[in-house]
Amino acid sequence: MSQRRKLTLEKSMNAPYSGGCxxxxxxxxxxxxxxxxxxxxxxxxxxxxxSAFGMSMTVSRDAVTLTKGQxxxxxxxxxxxxxxxxxxxxxxxxxxxxxxxxxxxITNIKPGTLDDTSWLKPAGNLWTRSAQQWLAHDKDxxxxxxxxxxxxxxxxxxxxx
Ligand SMILES: [Zn+2]
Ligand SMILES: [Zn+2]
Numbered sequence: 001m002s003q004r005r006k007l008t009l010e011k012s013m014n015a016p017y018s019g020g021c022x023x024x025x026x027x028x029x030x031x032x033x034x035x036x037x038x039x040x041x042x043x044x045x046x047x048x049x050x051s052a053f054g055m056s057m058t059v060s061r062d063a064v065t066l067t068k069g070q071x072x073x074x075x076x077x078x079x080x081x082x083x084x085x086x087x088x089x090x091x092x093x094x095x096x097x098x099x100x101x102x103x104x105x106i107t108n109i110k111p112g113t114l115d116d117t118s119w120l121k122p123a124g125n126l127w128t129r130s131a132q133q134w135l136a137h138d139k140d141x142x143x144x145x146x147x148x149x150x151x152x153x154x155x156x157x158x159x160x161x
Contacts, residue, residue, distance in 0.1 A: 015063070019114040023092035025069045030109065032063035036151065036158040037111060038124045038142075041131035044076070048086065048095055049110075052132050055122065056108035058151075061099065064107055071096055080147075123157040 017034075020027040035058045045054025071087040078084055083101040088094060098108040111120055124142030125131070137143050142153055 017114055017116075018067075019096075019109070019111075020068070021071075021089035021092050021094035021096060021113060023089060023094075025091045026066070026071050026089045026094075026096060027068035028096065028113075029065045029067050030059050030063055031065065032060050033160050034059050034109075034158070035106070036155045037120060037122045038126055038154050039122045040126040041135075042127035042147075043130055044078075045127075046130075046132075052135065055111050055120075056098065057111040057114075057120070058106050058108055058155075061105055061107040064097070064109070119161045121159060123154045123159075 015031050015033055017030040018027070019030075037055065037057045040054045040056060041052075042054075046052065048054055069089070072090040074086045074088065076084055076086065078100075080102075085099040085101075086095060087097040087099070089096065094113060095110050096113055097110065100106070100108070111117060114120070122141065124144065125137050126144050126148065127146055128137055128143050129145045131137070142157055148154070
């Protein structure tokens with residue numbers, strides 16, 4: 001492979017990633033490669049997505065820049081008693097980011113808001129015990145009945161773009 005072609009391919013694997021809410025009032029950019037991506041079937045994620053499950057793409061918090069608009073914040077307390085700040089568009093209601101108080105270095109992007117979702121491949125499923133029963137879990141993914149104490153395997157297993 002020529003050096004030039006190699007550089008082109010490497011570039012296509014790299015940040016920035018862009019995304020935004022459904023109505024377009026909020027836009028963001030991510031200037032780093034994601035750390036992991038997982039699916040969560042807990043009841044809170046079913047509520048927040050108003051659907052079957054939530055997805056979280058973990059990125060370094062300082063790599064996320066708002067390029068348009070200002071999202072609104074709503075806070076909830078997790079079952080472990082920790083606060084999660086949930087950011088959403090106040091016009092269309094799309095959930096964009098979750099900032100967990102347990103780790104102020106990361107943010108969880110709601111990856112359905114990315115402009116390109118075609119490359120997303122989650123490393124695992126969380127809270128499979130509350131998953132909707134029609135869903136089949138891929139045996140090759142990391143499947144956790146509830147919340148894992150440690151996310152290192154999810155980070156290791158994740159294949160970026
Ligand atoms: Zn919006
Ligand atoms: Zn969840």
